[in-house]
Amino acid sequence: MQLRKRKMGRVSRALGLVTANLFVATNGYAQAVPAPQPPATHLGNSSGSVTDDTQSDLGTITTDGSVLFYQEKGGRVKAVEPVARLKFTGENGDTFSLKATYDSLTGATPNGATPWKETQTFTTPTTPPGHEEAVTGASGNSTIVIVPGTGARVAQYQIAPHQLPLDAGFRDRRYALNLSYSHLFNPNTRITFGLNGSRERDYRSYSANTSLSQDFNDHNTTLTVGVNYEYDQSRPHFGTPTPLTEMNGLIKGPGENKHVFSVIAGVTQVMTRFWLLQLNYTIGWNNGYQNDPYKIISVVDPITGAPQQYLYENRPRSRTRQSVYLGNKIAIGPTVADLSFRYYHDSWKVDSITAEIAERVPISSWFYVEPDFRYYHQTAASFFNYYLLAGQPLPSYASADYRLGRFTAKTIGLKLGFKVSRDGEFYVLGEDYKQTGASTVPGAPGDLANENLFAGVHARSVMVGFSYTFR
Amino acid sequence: MKITRSLLAVIGFSCLLSACSVLGVKPWDRDIMARKSMQLNTHPNLTAYHEHIYFSKEGSSGGRTFDGGGCGCN
Numbered sequence: 059m060q061l062r063k064r065k066m067g068r069v070s071r072a073l074g075l076v077t078a079n080l081f082v083a084t085n086g087y088a089q090a091v092p093a094p095q096p097p098a099t100h101l102g103n104s105s106g107s108v109t110d111d112t113q114s115d116l117g118t119i120t121t122d123g124s125v126l127f128y129q130e131k132g133g134r135v136k137a138v139e140p141v142a143r144l145k146f147t148g149e150n151g152d153t154f155s156l157k158a159t160y161d162s163l164t165g166a167t168p169n170g171a172t173p174w175k176e177t178q179t180f181t182t183p184t185t186p187p188g189h190e191e192a193v194t195g196a197s198g199n200s201t202i203v204i205v206p207g208t209g210a211r212v213a214q215y216q217i218a219p220h221q222l223p224l225d226a227g228f229r230d231r232r233y234a235l236n237l238s239y240s241h242l243f244n245p246n247t248r249i250t251f252g253l254n255g256s257r258e259r260d261y262r263s264y265s266a267n268t269s270l271s272q273d274f275n276d277h278n279t280t281l282t283v284g285v286n287y288e289y290d291q292s293r294p295h296f297g298t299p300t301p302l303t304e305m306n307g308l309i310k311g312p313g314e315n316k317h318v319f320s321v322i323a324g325v326t327q328v329m330t331r332f333w334l335l336q337l338n339y340t341i342g343w344n345n346g347y348q349n350d351p352y353k354i355i356s357v358v359d360p361i362t363g364a365p366q367q368y369l370y371e372n373r374p375r376s377r378t379r380q381s382v383y384l385g386n387k388i389a390i391g392p393t394v395a396d397l398s399f400r401y402y403h404d405s406w407k408v409d410s411i412t413a414e415i416a417e418r419v420p421i422s423s424w425f426y427v428e429p430d431f432r433y434y435h436q437t438a439a440s441f442f443n444y445y446l447l448a449g450q451p452l453p454s455y456a457s458a459d460y461r462l463g464r465f466t467a468k469t470i471g472l473k474l475g476f477k478v479s480r481d482g483e484f485y486v487l488g489e490d491y492k493q494t495g496a497s498t499v500p501g502a503p504g505d506l507a508n509e510n511l512f513a514g515v516h517a518r519s520v521m522v523g524f525s526y527t528f529r
Numbered sequence: 530m531k532i533t534r535s536l537l538a539v540i541g542f543s544c545l546l547s548a549c550s551v552l553g554v555k556p557w558d559r560d561i562m563a564r565k566s567m568q569l570n571t572h573p574n575l576t577a578y579h580e581h582i583y584f585s586k587e588g589s590s591g592g593r594t595f596d597g598g599g600c601g602c603n
Contacts, residue, residue, distance in 0.1 A: 111564055111565040111566060112560075112563040112564055112565065122573065122574055124574040124575070124578075126578045126581075128582065139578065139581070141574050141577065141578075143573065143574060157577075159577075161581075161600075232600060234599065234600075254599055256599050256600060258600065258601055260601060261600065261601025263599045263600060263601075265599060267595060275552075275553055276553060276555070276556065277556075278552060278553025278554065279552075279553065284594075284595070286595040288599065290601075292601060320591070320595040322594060322595055326569075327552055327553070328552065328553045328554055328559075328562060329552050329553070330552075330554065331554050331558050331559075331560075331561055331562070332561055334562060334567060334569070336569055338592065338593065338594075340591045340592060340594070340595060342591060342595065379589075379590065379591060381589070381591045381592040382592075383591075383592035383593055385569055385593070387567050387568075387569060389561045389564070389567060394564070394566045394567060400589075400592040402589040402590075402591070402592065404588075404589075406588075408588040408589065410587070410588065410589040412589070412592070418566055434583075434587065434589075436587060436588050436589060439588065461586060461587060461588050462588050467586075467587065473575075485572060485575075487575055491582065491586075493586070515586050517582075517586075519578075519582070521574075521575055521578055523572070523574055523575070525572075
């Protein structure tokens, strides 16, 4: 009886751990919150089984190191992102985790202008002589030009006829650190604190979050509420351009800031012996500078479609985002299906739906495969336009950033997992991500009707990692 | 009006919890739930990569957790 009581107490504590962190633990990019805890039970599994992965994490240290290799087609963005994660789990269920990320980005990114049948020339600021360090923004294929009459030193790059205008000097490095501490007050209540910071050449981001989770119904139900505050500093290398003014080579204004306050509320429910469900609602208020300082929009002739001007984009300074997320884990024999859906809506009128499915299939006690598919569709922001027409009043807001346009994206991937020991796993995931959308705009003027205006991404990525738990 | 709304909210919340209480399993039936593969986030690093890619290439974010981005990529 004593043994049974001890065991049940351990099971209860571990199940509390499992549910408490289930829904706040996934956006590892910005929010360092603890990963879900495995339960402390060996019930129902014999050694060597394809599902023999139920060891407790209490009193362990888990390490997880991985690298992402990401490449977009057409000579666009290329990224390499190593991540190292350490998690300490105490015998009392408390956890402390630390994650360090380094991100190296190079390549070209669309500058927002429309393609045209003739060569286009774009002018950007440049560094003073002797300071030619690599920066985010145009510099890669640019030539330095002295503007006649003014003597100003600017950079210019040209785009060939019918080609999507790309800013070829995109180059950046990012460092990020995430810390998280989670305390189990009692078997039913957990509180978590997180701190995050990241630094790029032209951007800083800091955030802090906390969440409280409460178990009910024999640990079958967990309710969680959390809040997050994020403070971002945008420091474009050549300054912040005045919105909707003409692109030029002059050094721009001072940096700008953004504040984000977010709330999350959710429930995690054990539905049956085979089915775990998670339902979240999130709302976030973004206030401050939200333009992309490197993006422009073409102003074209209303008859011929020829570009006449390039203006810096402008987005509203306020944006409220909301989403409802439904996640499911369903065991079907030795396999596990991961099914999730998300509906997203924001005050810029971007609506989106996302559906994901992955199926983990154990092949042997040490090897499994997991194919996955993701479907995503979004509507365009209310101020999104591929171009503006010359001679018409300027709108208050305008952006030609394809990420705010209407498109569909599909991801298809395959993960392989190798258990190299009871506590070590090597994993590799390959994925293909492709955005599709309308390439022409009804009523586009003149020869612009013949150009492919869609600037969506087609990328391939490989992620490899190794995790190990020290007991 | 405010009191009515609050009352409705409390009743709704109670109903939700009551509904949840008829679901679930007994502790001794948690063998499958106990598998690591049944966690909602089995590979946090991979999830982080996905969040990063989608945040920087799409107009939406959030859902699984807070909606912030933590980078200047969007």
